[in-house]
Amino acid sequence: xxxxxxxxxxxxxxxxxxxxxxxxxxxxxxxxxxxxxxxxxxxxxxxxxxxxxxxxxxxxxxxxxxxxxxxxxxxxxxxxxxxxxxxxxxxxxxxxxxxxxxxxxxxxxxxxxxxxxxxxxxxxxxxxxxxxxxxxxxxxxxxxxxxxxxxxxxxxxxxxxxxxxxxxxxxxxxxxxxxxxxxxxxxxxxxxxx
Numbered sequence: 001x002x003x004x005x006x007x008x009x010x011x012x013x014x015x016x017x018x019x020x021x022x023x024x025x026x027x028x029x030x031x032x033x034x035x036x037x038x039x040x041x042x043x044x045x046x047x048x049x050x051x052x053x054x055x056x057x058x059x060x061x062x063x064x065x066x067x068x069x070x071x072x073x074x075x076x077x078x079x080x081x082x083x084x085x086x087x088x089x090x091x092x093x094x095x096x097x098x099x100x101x102x103x104x105x106x107x108x109x110x111x112x113x114x115x116x117x118x119x120x121x122x123x124x125x126x127x128x129x130x131x132x133x134x135x136x137x138x139x140x141x142x143x144x145x146x147x148x149x150x151x152x153x154x155x156x157x158x159x160x161x162x163x164x165x166x167x168x169x170x171x172x173x174x175x176x177x178x179x180x181x182x183x184x185x186x187x188x189x190x191x192x193x194x
Contacts, residue, residue: 010046014176040191043079052092080170098146
């Protein structure tokens, strides 16, 4: 199994470390031809406007959109914004997931926080259902989901922070910044199911 990580900007190296811990072959993706032999792709956290602009500049927007029609993609934080159909502003989006996101929903960098999340759905993929220590940095929320989208995790106040639509996964937080590999294991299970 070979997983690409979009390596234009943001926390791509941390995802590669997590994937290697799980024995997955990895590749940094900066050009469209680097998608050709991949089984799945992660779009990391970073700055969604910058990543989107670089995707356009490197002619990656359409190739990644095409890739996502048949292959698993996981967007974390900025990556979740890029997967969405609507982010309430003009910026390049892949529009692959039927979700609407609100950027920086929790506030500025100073308002970043960590929280233990209930991840019962991960038990099937990983065998462990302990709370997941999630890191939120200038994080978006998933404001609304379409009929084909499953809400995976909501905060106690009802705000959605993880959703799945078939082989597409979006998380508002940064699993790559923890030592917990369960979300990466879950993504690999989506890749393997494809």
